[in-house]
Structures are given as C-alpha cells and as structure tokens.
Amino acid sequence: MAECLFCRIAAGEIPAKIVFRDEKAVAFEDINPQAPVHVIIIPKKHIPTLLDLTDEDQSIMGYLYVVANHIAADKSLTESGFRLVANCKESAGQEVFHVHIHMLGGREFGWPPG
Numbered sequence: 343m344a345e346c347l348f349c350r351i352a353a354g355e356i357p358a359k360i361v362f363r364d365e366k367a368v369a370f371e372d373i374n375p376q377a378p379v380h381v382i383i384i385p386k387k388h389i390p391t392l393l394d395l396t397d398e399d400q401s402i403m404g405y406l407y408v409v410a411n412h413i414a415a416d417k418s419l420t421e422s423g424f425r426l427v428a429n430c431k432e433s434a435g436q437e438v439f440h441v442h443i444h445m446l447g448g449r450e451f452g453w454p455p456g
C-alpha cells in the first residue's frame with residue numbers, strides 16, 4: 343500500500359534498521375524504543391489491524407512468532423525472555439495501521455501493562 347509507513351519500510355523506500363527480512367516478513371528496530379531491545383515485526387502483506395485478519399492470514403501471523411524466535415537468538419534474549427505485544431486500534435494505542443508485533447526485551451516488564 344503506497345502510503346503505508348510500514349509497507350514503505352518493507353519496500354526499502356523509508357530507511358530503518360532492518361534486523362530480519364525474507365519473502366514473508368520484515369523486522370526492524372523501533373524508532374522510539376521502549377526497552378533495550380524493541381523490534382517491530384511485520385508481515386509484508388498489508389493488513390491494517392488484527393480485526394482484518396482472515397483465514398488465509400493464519401500462517402503468516404504464526405510465522406511472525408517464529409521470526410521473533412530468530413531475533414531472540416540474535417539479541418541474546420533466549421535466557422531472559424521477552425514480551426510480544428500487538429495493539430489493535432486506538433484504545434490499545436495502535437498508531438500505525440499495518441499489523442505488527444512489538445518485541446520488547448532487555449529489561450523487566452510489569453503486569454498488567456499500562
């Protein structure tokens with residue numbers, strides 16, 4: 343989608359610190375990190391919100407969790423663990439309307455989240 347920020351990052355039109363890329367998914371450093379490790383993991387397919395997922399998207403969304411495991415290994419998070427977060431629409435704080443998972447690590451996290 344031409345005007346979508348994350349589609350443009352995936353296409354290489356907007357610079358980002360890419361940490362993973364293949365034919366299905368891209369992951370890059372968050373521009374405003376909330377933890378020592380803060381990576382955004384996206385499908386290449388433009389899907390605005392979690393509410394727009396269909397049956398055909400099951401495998402790609404599952405794949406994003408596999409990508410997270412690769413990044414966990416690269417970022418030395420497999421011992422400490424990490425948090426994955428997906429915000430859906432305004433009340434949850436979604437600002438970029440291309441489905442994504444936040445991968446946060448490198449510090450302790452509270453629960454419940456704010």
Ligand code: AMP
Binds near residue numbers: 436437439
């Ligand atoms: P959300 O609020 O769940 O939609 O998350 C959007 C995330 O994208 C925020 O954590 C932003 O800091 C991050 N972000 C916005 N613009 C960029 C960018 N150009 N490069 C990397 N991350 C970005």
Ligand code: ZN
Binds near residue numbers: 346348387
């Ligand atoms: Zn998009």
